[in-house]
Amino acid sequence: MTALASIPLRRIAAAIxxxxxxxxxxxxxxxxxxxxxxxxxxGYSIPMVEFALDALFGELxxxxxxxxxxxxxxxxxxxxAPAARAYPLGRVxxxxxxxxxxxxxxxxxxxxxxxxxxxxxxxxxxLVAAFARTLCEExxxxxxxxxxxxxxxxxxxxxxxxxxxxxxxxxDATIARVTAEHAGQARTIGFGSRTSLGYLDxxxxxxxxxxxxxxxxxxxxxxxxxxxxxMSLHALFVERSVATDAREIAARFARAMENAATEFPVGERSxxxxxxxxxxxxxxxxxxxxxxxxxxxxxxxxxxxxLDPPENEPPPFLPRTVAVLPIESPEEIARYVxxxxxxxxxxGITGTGRRHTELASRIGAARLAPLGEMQRPPLQAHHGGRxxxxxxxxxxxxxxERE
Amino acid sequence: MSREREAEALDERLLAAIEAWHRxxxxxxxxxxxxxxxxxxxxxxxxxxxxAAYCAGxxxxxxxxxxxxxxxxxxxxxxxxxxAIAAFPIERADxxxxxxxxxxxxxxxxxxxxxxLYDAALLAGFERAMLGDGARLRYLxxxxxxxxxxxxxxxxxxxxxxTLFGDGETGWYLDEDRLLVDAFIAxxxxxxxRGQPIxxxxxxFSLLHLVETLEEHGIIxxxxxxxxxxxxxxFKGRSRVVTRDELYARASRAFALPIERIxxxxxxxxxxxQYYDRPNSEINIAGASHRIKCxxxxxxxxxxxERERDCPHGIVGALAHIDLANRSSCxxxxxxxxxxVVDGGIVLLGRESGAQLRGCSLDxxxxxxx
Numbered sequence: 001m002t003a004l005a006s007i008p009l010r011r012i013a014a015a016i017x018x019x020x021x022x023x024x025x026x027x028x029x030x031x032x033x034x035x036x037x038x039x040x041x042x043g044y045s046i047p048m049v050e051f052a053l054d055a056l057f058g059e060l061x062x063x064x065x066x067x068x069x070x071x072x073x074x075x076x077x078x079x080x081a082p083a084a085r086a087y088p089l090g091r092v093x094x095x096x097x098x099x100x101x102x103x104x105x106x107x108x109x110x111x112x113x114x115x116x117x118x119x120x121x122x123x124x125x126x127l128v129a130a131f132a133r134t135l136c137e138e139x140x141x142x143x144x145x146x147x148x149x150x151x152x153x154x155x156x157x158x159x160x161x162x163x164x165x166x167x168x169x170x171x172d173a174t175i176a177r178v179t180a181e182h183a184g185q186a187r188t189i190g191f192g193s194r195t196s197l198g199y200l201d202x203x204x205x206x207x208x209x210x211x212x213x214x215x216x217x218x219x220x221x222x223x224x225x226x227x228x229x230x231m232s233l234h235a236l237f238v239e240r241s242v243a244t245d246a247r248e249i250a251a252r253f254a255r256a257m258e259n260a261a262t263e264f265p266v267g268e269r270s271x272x273x274x275x276x277x278x279x280x281x282x283x284x285x286x287x288x289x290x291x292x293x294x295x296x297x298x299x300x301x302x303x304x305x306x307l308d309p310p311e312n313e314p315p316p317f318l319p320r321t322v323a324v325l326p327i328e329s330p331e332e333i334a335r336y337v338x339x340x341x342x343x344x345x346x347x348g349i350t351g352t353g354r355r356h357t358e359l360a361s362r363i364g365a366a367r368l369a370p371l372g373e374m375q376r377p378p379l380q381a382h383h384g385g386r387x388x389x390x391x392x393x394x395x396x397x398x399x400x401e402r403e
Numbered sequence: 404m405s406r407e408r409e410a411e412a413l414d415e416r417l418l419a420a421i422e423a424w425h426r427x428x429x430x431x432x433x434x435x436x437x438x439x440x441x442x443x444x445x446x447x448x449x450x451x452x453x454x455a456a457y458c459a460g461x462x463x464x465x466x467x468x469x470x471x472x473x474x475x476x477x478x479x480x481x482x483x484x485x486x487a488i489a490a491f492p493i494e495r496a497d498x499x500x501x502x503x504x505x506x507x508x509x510x511x512x513x514x515x516x517x518x519x520l521y522d523a524a525l526l527a528g529f530e531r532a533m534l535g536d537g538a539r540l541r542y543l544x545x546x547x548x549x550x551x552x553x554x555x556x557x558x559x560x561x562x563x564x565x566t567l568f569g570d571g572e573t574g575w576y577l578d579e580d581r582l583l584v585d586a587f588i589a590x591x592x593x594x595x596x597r598g599q600p601i602x603x604x605x606x607x608f609s610l611l612h613l614v615e616t617l618e619e620h621g622i623i624x625x626x627x628x629x630x631x632x633x634x635x636x637x638f639k640g641r642s643r644v645v646t647r648d649e650l651y652a653r654a655s656r657a658f659a660l661p662i663e664r665i666x667x668x669x670x671x672x673x674x675x676x677q678y679y680d681r682p683n684s685e686i687n688i689a690g691a692s693h694r695i696k697c698x699x700x701x702x703x704x705x706x707x708x709e710r711e712r713d714c715p716h717g718i719v720g721a722l723a724h725i726d727l728a729n730r731s732s733c734x735x736x737x738x739x740x741x742x743x744v745v746d747g748g749i750v751l752l753g754r755e756s757g758a759q760l761r762g763c764s765l766d767x768x769x770x771x772x773x
Contacts, residue, residue: 271689271741271752274709275721282737283479289456290486301709310485 002088003144004115009069009079010062015139016109017062022134024057026050030130037125038101043268044226051224051264052101059379060106065113065389068380072390079115079393086393088115093163093186095121095178097170100229102127103191106379106388107167112145114392119159122150165189165392189391191384194230195315196221198348198371199333199359200249202241211244212252214350217372218322219256221348223264223303224375226273226319230345231367231374234315235323237333246326247294250307253324254296257303261320266302269319276318277301284309296324314340330359337363345384348374406450410491413443413730414520420701421520421728425527430700439701439727440472443734450490454478454733473705473713477723477737480673483511488733491516500556500672513556513672516731524676524728525560526567528699532679533602533666534568538629541570541594543587545605545613546635548575556672557635561604570599582609584616591624600629603658606636611650617657625659632660635668648692669696669751673736675728676702681748688743689719693750701727706744707737719743719752 004012023031031053038049070076078086092111096104104120105128111118112135122128129148136143149159160166160178163186168175175190182188198218204210221233236253238246284295284306293308303320311332315323327333337344347360348371360368366385367377380388404412416439423429431439448455448465458464461476469475478488483502487493496514498521515521534540542565547555549562565573572594576587594601603626605613610632617624632654645653647667655662663683670677676699684695698704705713706720714720723737741752 269709271719271721275707275739275741278707278709278711278721279479279481279737279739282477283481285460286453286457286479286482287485289460290453299710 002090002115002117004112004117004141005088006081007115007139007141009076009113009115010066012113012115012139013062013065013069015135015142016060016065016112019131019134019138020057020060023131024054026054030134034125034127034130038127039267041123041125042101042228043270044101045265045267048224048226048264048267049101055376056102056105059376060109061379064379065109068110068388069113071380072387073393085397086114086390086395088117089164089392089394090116091119091163092116092165092167092392093119093121093160094167095160095170095174096123096168097121097174099123099169100225102131103169104128105131106383107169108132108146110389111167111392112142114389115145116165116392117145117147119147119149119163122148124150126150160186167191189386191230192343194343194345194366194384195234195317196231196346196348196374197315197333197337197342197344197363198233198236198374199330199350199356200236200238200371201350202239202243204350205239205241205249206243210350211249212256214371215249215253215256216259217370218253218348219260219303220263220372221374222322223257223260223320226267226269227317227321228319229375231377233322233348233371233374234317235325235336237325237327237330237336239330240326240328246307246324250294250296250305250324253322254298254303254305257305257320258298261302266300266320273319274301276316277304277321280304280306280316280318280321311336311339314342330355333359334362346374346377348372406491409446409449410516410731413439413446414517416442417520417701417727417730418523421523421527421699424700425523425530436700436703436727437472440475440725440734441468443727443730444469444472444475446730447490447733451488451733453482453486453488454490457482472703472725475725475735477705477707477711477725477735478733479737480511480671480739482733483513483673484509487512487514489514489516490731498559499554500559501554502672511673512554513732515675520728520730521675522563524699524701525563528677528679529560529564530568531699532668532697533631533633536629538600539568539570540602540630541599542568542573543576543590543594543601543603544574545576545582545587545603545609547577550575551579556670557606560670560677569602572599577609582612582616584613587613588617588622588624591626595625595627598627600627600631602631602633604633604635607634607650608636610634610654611645614650614653614657618653623657623659630658630660631664631666632658633666633668635670667694667696671736671738673729673732674702674724674726676726678702678749678751684747686745686750688717688745688750689752693752695745695748696751697748704742704744704749706742706749714743716744716746722749722751 022028035049094104094107108120120128132146132148166186167189168178169191172192175192179188204214238249281295288294296305307324309323344363344365346367347365349356458476493514497518498515500513501510544561546561547558549558552558574590576583651665666680668677678696678698680694681697685692703725705723708714708720722740722742725735742749
């Protein structure tokens, strides 16, 4: 029996939603404190952290949680006695390492909504712990259901004993290690390394206003979280068009990147990132001198666009650095993804259409989103292509009750 | 003056500078370094078309030359993968070195017009850094064998060193990628029995593999007094599996070798000259202890920030080397290595590996590997 077993789903969802509403207030003291800690941990600028917190808690609404539950479980009473048909797994552990901001929080909330006891490994900024305290203020029972802890290395992972499910956000090595260490004891769900791409079709380019709007969106998608999130834009494929050439688009994109840097100033960058960007810029300049492509950037290397790099080169996984690749058809995107074996989280597009859906499906993307919205996934979106709440329950089907 | 005459004249000046340091310890002062660097740069602008086109982007040409070596544009090392970087017709190359392919794609190719300059630079550097006592050693080499890998600069370098400074009983223990541990142990024991000091040269990965094998079998090789170990190559391009301190401590035990007898060499196929650890030098940079590496006088290094400005001493940035011995290719090379300038040399912090990606979850190393 878990601590939340007897609490109705609606009550849990309401408590989560109410706590999130308090965190939407930029002056809420715990949020103010967390913002400073996150800036210190990530090196991101304050406006970027504020954006992340607004996006995270703005989505975490009671109605959205219930909608997701209804969609995935088929019935809002499915988890509630006396007619329960879905049951908590028991204890769910959530590990997040090498992640951006608050990645563990939606997973934690869904696991709680499914009435599990939940252990979360927190980051150095203690954001999860701070939000957990607000949750407990909204509903006392969370205190018995939630354990938030911070630890380093794998030695202390004995505390994972007894978990039915371990959710790991991290690199491939971490996921493989945790999976191997707990094989036979707990199921593991890994959210490993993924990246995101954009596609600018010829139709969009024929209208300057649409083109600039799309590029402004792409700039936002590339700039947020300094390119460190799985939904960060790292390559923009530009369909060749009679209206504009790729060089002109890169120049317009560069202006959009400058504007994005005004809205979301650059924070602290590591020496490795700075060196990587310098190397990438100079290499692009060398190629340009030889007649291929070019580098678009400002003097401070706030951002860097690499026009027409060789297709055997993978996307540059560097802050605010995007490869701009002219293509004849979307077929080339699929070939590029296959060539570099890229696991794709999101494909950013303009407009809609079957062509886009087919492309997203072909490249294994988990999400198709308009350029500019890539970094704002809806709460109910299938992160990593997975169900949100159904992963945290076990269903009970009773044959005789079908009729 | 013809290209050949100009090249010859520059090489003679360089050879004289190398000889003066090698035999007499005479360094180059700032004016001498500037003078040579700018003369070589002008030569490269004239004859190295790919590099000259790149420099045009900096507004530099034969009519707009820099005023100091610090203004010479550093060419990214990866350019060597994509074009022939040479100030001479490459079909006349005396030596061609290829990178070991630590990053994606084609290996880089470094075309060298005249091996005399390359040999002079490497021998002077090695002798002063590794053979200050004039010892004639037996060379046991865990580096690519030139018979199998004729385009390995490391293999070439150690082959030349062993031929000139060795006892004639040189052993090579890398068969392609396979380490010949048994043969190494047998030869090392033979040298021990004869009291013949050894110079063991190994890449970091080979050394780790060897040490692990010796540890597994409980073997300690008590190398004769005067023996030494040159480690090179670091762990670039792969996940680091042990720290340098741990590797050296374990090697020190396995070979009964004082730790100060273990010296790291730092070079790359795109350069003709090498850095070596300065004896008994440790400095704390970026929260960790590092040995200081020092260069011969014709090799200087800038540490650059993202605006390509020089970082202050002790601040970590991208390493750009200005190697005058690269007369026939490109003298200024921007590496993918991180480091800092300190009093007496540089410290090397490893290789830039892209963003410190904290994705939910995006890890550059994973994605590059996938």
